[in-house]
Amino acid sequence: MLTTMSKEITEKRIQTEKPFVVxxxxxxxxxxxxxxREIDFSVYPGEKVAIIGPSGSGKTTLIxxxxxxxxxxxxxxxxxxxxLWHKEVKGKxxxxxxxxxxxxxxxxxxxxxQFNLFPHMTVLRNCTEAQVKVLGVNRKDAEDRAKxxxxxxxxxxxxDNYPSQLSGGQQQRVAIARALVMRPKVMxxxxxxxxxxxxxxxxxxxxxxxxxxxxxxxxILVTHEMEFAKDVADRIVFTDGGKIIEEGSPKEVFxxxxxxxxxxxxxxxx
Ligand code: ADP
Numbered sequence: 001m002l003t004t005m006s007k008e009i010t011e012k013r014i015q016t017e018k019p020f021v022v023x024x025x026x027x028x029x030x031x032x033x034x035x036x037r038e039i040d041f042s043v044y045p046g047e048k049v050a051i052i053g054p055s056g057s058g059k060t061t062l063i064x065x066x067x068x069x070x071x072x073x074x075x076x077x078x079x080x081x082x083x084l085w086h087k088e089v090k091g092k093x094x095x096x097x098x099x100x101x102x103x104x105x106x107x108x109x110x111x112x113x114q115f116n117l118f119p120h121m122t123v124l125r126n127c128t129e130a131q132v133k134v135l136g137v138n139r140k141d142a143e144d145r146a147k148x149x150x151x152x153x154x155x156x157x158x159x160d161n162y163p164s165q166l167s168g169g170q171q172q173r174v175a176i177a178r179a180l181v182m183r184p185k186v187m188x189x190x191x192x193x194x195x196x197x198x199x200x201x202x203x204x205x206x207x208x209x210x211x212x213x214x215x216x217x218x219x220i221l222v223t224h225e226m227e228f229a230k231d232v233a234d235r236i237v238f239t240d241g242g243k244i245i246e247e248g249s250p251k252e253v254f255x256x257x258x259x260x261x262x263x264x265x266x267x268x269x270x
Contacts, residue, residue, distance in 0.1 A: 026075030058242045113190055119163050127150060153177045254266065
């Protein structure tokens, strides 16, 4: 029910608001390999977008550019109207410096396939360090916020544990809490369940579903879990060969795929 309501709100927003994230003719090559080809793509405030497509189609690269982990070969990415990889000086776009990238990064949270927790820090510490060091929050407030988010992901009793003492599903939930404490405006999930044993996938997807249902934060999810994408996303984007081939509501994309490439991808996924 909550999910349905949040989707209606999001749909209304999409009609009235400016996109929060915009890719304009973004390309990315690694040497001779063209991984993304002139991608135009937008995400609206609060919108949940799932990116699906065959392996190697550029899904992860697409979101790594937004996280500033890869630099586009050409094109412009904007967050809230401000270029990410470029800085505007006297009306001209020049390459951004690290200070600008750092500031922009503050609006984005990312959850990776391989949790990437600090192994030598407790769960609580994993969720407080960046608040203290990056946001300048005092340690007490950072811990309160961390506890609140760890509670939300169902790990309120694991504050003093180290990552190695947790299951993969629990570690991934810590990684989600660690991203949430920073109050990002957009959360990126890069195949968050692909490194997990099958029996641990559900608990992580449930947590992501719950966060999505709260509504406020935009989310971009790269996923192979089609049922989950259908459930959680307002919009599905299908990529193949470094291009967006088709996009639309889950109903449009899953029930009435137009391109042969999407049809055959969905057949293979069943
Ligand atoms: P997907 O997420 O759809 O599986 P990726 O974005 O991970 O696709 O990768 C797209 C293509 O780019 C793949 O062929 C991959 O091998 C290549 N690639 C990704 N990152 C790098 C890199 N850092 N250096 C060289 N090739 C890369």
